[in-house]
Amino acid sequence: MRFGAFQAVKDVSFSLAEGEALGIVGPNGAGKTTLFSLIAGSLTPSAGSISLASESLVGKDAAARCLAGIGRTHQVPRPFLGMTVFENALVAAQHGSGLPAGAAERGAAEALTRTGLSALANRPAAALGLLDRKRLELARALATAPRVLLLDEIGGGLTEAELITLVGLISELKADGLSIIWIEHILHALLKVIDRLICMSVGEIIAEGDPQAVMRDPSVMAAYLGGIEEHA
Numbered sequence: 713m714r715f716g717a718f719q720a721v722k723d724v725s726f727s728l729a730e731g732e733a734l735g736i737v738g739p740n741g742a743g744k745t746t747l748f749s750l751i752a753g754s755l756t757p758s759a760g761s762i763s764l765a766s767e768s769l770v771g772k773d774a775a776a777r778c779l780a781g782i783g784r785t786h787q788v789p790r791p792f793l794g795m796t797v798f799e800n801a802l803v804a805a806q807h808g809s810g811l812p813a814g815a816a817e818r819g820a821a822e823a824l825t826r827t828g829l830s831a832l833a834n835r836p837a838a839a840l841g842l843l844d845r846k847r848l849e850l851a852r853a854l855a856t857a858p859r860v861l862l863l864d865e866i867g868g869g870l871t872e873a874e875l876i877t878l879v880g881l882i883s884e885l886k887a888d889g890l891s892i893i894w895i896e897h898i899l900h901a902l903l904k905v906i907d908r909l910i911c912m913s914v915g916e917i918i919a920e921g922d923p924q925a926v927m928r929d930p931s932v933m934a935a936y937l938g939g940i941e942e943h944a
């Protein structure tokens with residue numbers, strides 16, 4: 713992926729097994745969010761291919777990829793602030809799940825139950841605190857009925873207790889069979905969930921495999937110059 717002369721993601725190749733949780737770490741500017749945008753279709757790569765369950769996603773825009781099963785949360789939650797929590801989930805279900813009206817409504821309600829937001833369903837999104845905004849960001853992604861869930865630094869800014877809640881929730885989604893790719897700087901939270909870890913640096917994958925082994929990799933330590941938890 714090029715931004716002018718700058719190549720933000722280059723020669724990155726990996727696969728995700730069904731039901732697998734894959735973590736992605738890497739210093740700021742490594743190209744992690746750009747990679748998500750390439751998968752979700754909000755950026756078009758200058759070269760390369762991507763497929764979901766052996767069906768090519770090349771040429772499909774972000775809306776089509778969402779319908780195909782790519783759900784995404786953003787680093788900074790972007791709810792429709794003037795809408796209620798339920799309306800936010802409903803819009804996501806109506807536009808992203810491909811389900812007929814009644815089923816989309818049930819899907820939205822289920823996403824709120826799943827994320828612990830049912831009691832706040834009629835609250836305006838603008839009134840939510842950070843953890844609930846993160847929950848809503850996740851609920852909106854779940855309401856699109858994803859097969860693959862992309863989580864972009866969903867743990868950032870949360871207290872330790874809030875992180876425990878979030879990790880429990882993501883673990884449940886994984887246990888239900890959802891395939892997950894999670895970009896996260898908060899390593900101890902990430903390691904509780906993931907099966908495999910990729911480390912990116914300067915647009916490339918520099919290590920991949922067993923999470924503990926990746927964290928011990930000298931090239932990963934060098935990329936961080938001093939440790940990941942401190943970096944967060």
Ligand SMILES: Nc1ncnc2c1ncn2[C@@H]1O[C@H](COP(=O)(O)OP(=O)(O)OP(=O)(O)O)[C@@H](O)[C@H]1O
Pocket residue numbers: 715720738739740741742743744745746747
């Ligand atoms: N729209 C854009 N135009 C120009 N450069 C961009 C654009 N988006 C990202 N970049 C650059 O591409 C590089 C990778 O950015 P990206 O946001 O993917 O990194 P990241 O690994 O997600 O970082 P962080 O951990 O800080 O979120 C950065 O140098 C960034 O400045």
